[in-house]
Amino acid sequence: MATYTLTTPLRDEDLLKLKVGDVVKLNGTIYTARDAAHKRLCDQLDNNEKLPFELQGAVIYYVGPSPAPEGRPIGAAGPTTSYRMDSYAPRLHSLGVKASIGKGKRSAAVREALQKHVGVYFGATGGAGALLSQCITAAEVIAFDDLGPEAVRKLTVKDFPLLVVNDAHGNEQYAKPNYDL
Amino acid sequence: MKSIKAKDIHDGVVGIVMQAARYLPDDVRSALKTSLENETSDSAREILGQLLENADLAATSGLPLCQDTGVGVFFVELGADVHVEGNLVEIINGAMVEGYEKGLLRKSLCHPLTRKNTGDNSPAVVHVDIVPGDKLKIKHMAKGGGSENMSRCTMLTPAQGWAGIKEFVVRRMAEAGPNPCPPTIVGVGIGGTFDVAPALAKKALFRPVGERNADPEIAAMEEELLAAINELGIGPMGLGGRTTSLDVKIEMRPCHIASLPLAVNVQCHSSRIKEVVL
Ligand code: SF4
Numbered sequence: 387m388a389t390y391t392l393t394t395p396l397r398d399e400d401l402l403k404l405k406v407g408d409v410v411k412l413n414g415t416i417y418t419a420r421d422a423a424h425k426r427l428c429d430q431l432d433n434n435e436k437l438p439f440e441l442q443g444a445v446i447y448y449v450g451p452s453p454a455p456e457g458r459p460i461g462a463a464g465p466t467t468s469y470r471m472d473s474y475a476p477r478l479h480s481l482g483v484k485a486s487i488g489k490g491k492r493s494a495a496v497r498e499a500l501q502k503h504v505g506v507y508f509g510a511t512g513g514a515g516a517l518l519s520q521c522i523t524a525a526e527v528i529a530f531d532d533l534g535p536e537a538v539r540k541l542t543v544k545d546f547p548l549l550v551v552n553d554a555h556g557n558e559q560y561a562k563p564n565y566d567l
Numbered sequence: 568m569k570s571i572k573a574k575d576i577h578d579g580v581v582g583i584v585m586q587a588a589r590y591l592p593d594d595v596r597s598a599l600k601t602s603l604e605n606e607t608s609d610s611a612r613e614i615l616g617q618l619l620e621n622a623d624l625a626a627t628s629g630l631p632l633c634q635d636t637g638v639g640v641f642f643v644e645l646g647a648d649v650h651v652e653g654n655l656v657e658i659i660n661g662a663m664v665e666g667y668e669k670g671l672l673r674k675s676l677c678h679p680l681t682r683k684n685t686g687d688n689s690p691a692v693v694h695v696d697i698v699p700g701d702k703l704k705i706k707h708m709a710k711g712g713g714s715e716n717m718s719r720c721t722m723l724t725p726a727q728g729w730a731g732i733k734e735f736v737v738r739r740m741a742e743a744g745p746n747p748c749p750p751t752i753v754g755v756g757i758g759g760t761f762d763v764a765p766a767l768a769k770k771a772l773f774r775p776v777g778e779r780n781a782d783p784e785i786a787a788m789e790e791e792l793l794a795a796i797n798e799l800g801i802g803p804m805g806l807g808g809r810t811t812s813l814d815v816k817i818e819m820r821p822c823h824i825a826s827l828p829l830a831v832n833v834q835c836h837s838s839r840i841k842e843v844v845l
Contacts, residue, residue, distance in 0.1 A: 565799055567742060
């Protein structure tokens with residue numbers, strides 16, 4: 387289990403060396419999008435419209451932050467459960483998105499897309515929204531302002547602590563429950 | 568008859584709404600600490616340490632514990648000898664809206680199909696029980712969506728009995744895996760009707776972590792379920808470990824001779840609960 391410091395945009399050679407269980411301190415720009423924003427992004431793709439950010443090399447953070455207090459860029463900002471974005475994620479990976487950040491299990495289709503298009507799924511600690519917000523140094527709504535907490539935000543992060551949950555080689559870090567499912 | 572002014576209820580509810588989002592209850596905090604001492608896996612210890620650090624930071628920084636500040640859920644115990652000067656449900660909803668606005672809490676409610684945000688976190692979910700006495704107790708839970716989504720209910724047959732209940736609950740938690748932000752707290756509602764079992768499960772979640780059901784037989788069932796869930800080895804954030812759930816709470820009541828209603832309401836470690844008594 388290694389620790390890496392990476393800076394966005396992420397490149398295939400960055401991602402290919404990552405293995406499940408590795409810790410990544412992420413720096414640079416990431417984009418927030420959750421349920422409603424994913425639907426709109428995919429509608430834009432269907433209509434051949436320009437997306438609010440460049441997908442090539444992008445990292446998408448599944449989060450809907452709480453409002454920013456005076457003097458802070460953002461409120462609490464921990465991950466939301468990722469499976470709800472599973473129906474959109476393979477398409478976004480096929481268009482150049484390199485990683486997503488969330489919590490919880492991904493579908494087989496997402497795991498395959500990570501292998502096929504060289505991508506990684508990072509876990510951040512769910513419910514540690516106050517703590518994680520300390521690594522966000524700037525935040526700006528860049529699209530879908532009407533969605534409130536679900537708007538797309540451009541975040542600048544410094545040493546954002548992530549765990550490689552699904553790597554580009556088909557592996558997964560979550561414990562398999564002692565139960566025949 | 569004791570009369571309680573709308574303003575007193577309003578102010579009390581604004582207060583608990585703003586506090587619940589920021590201060591992790593002592594029972595949850597000490598359960599996380601105990602789990603940290605009992606865990607041997609590095610990842611489990613790391614996660615539990617972060618959750619305790621997060622709780623300290625929220626308390627001192629004024630940031631909410633979690634960005635999902637949830638649905639405003641209220642369980643009210645209204646004394647039969649209390650007269651409320653106004654519409655209790657409307658007062659609570661109005662105070663919840665004010666608390667979310669003033670407290671910089673996230674507004675997380677939307678139209679189920681258009682997904683348009685209601686803009687003020689309304690409507691609150693309010694359950695009212697009439698109890699003896701002249702007090703008004705309002706218990707608030709800020710209920711997050713990630714753990715709520717992992718909840719389920721079912722109608723078992725009477726023949727399935729306790730074995731069927733146990734199988735359903737343990738399987739549910741195995742399927743939920745890392746999704747509901749483990750370590751979780753599991754509320755189980757047994758009996759009533761189709762609508763009552765989930766309400767019992769939610770009510771169960773208000774009981775402090777570590778406090779058993781007063782009925783020794785139900786208390787033993789809670790312990791049996793907790794041990795079985797922790798045997799799953801899912802661990803904090805699903806990364807493996809001994810602590811999959813901090814506690815299991817069961818509430819039970821009689822049901823139809825043909826039925827065995829069962830509900831599992833999953834709560835995350837960010838169990839934000841606060842009450843006010845007037
Ligand atoms: S499940 Fe609970 S702790 Fe996790 S993100 Fe949702 S509200 Fe926060």
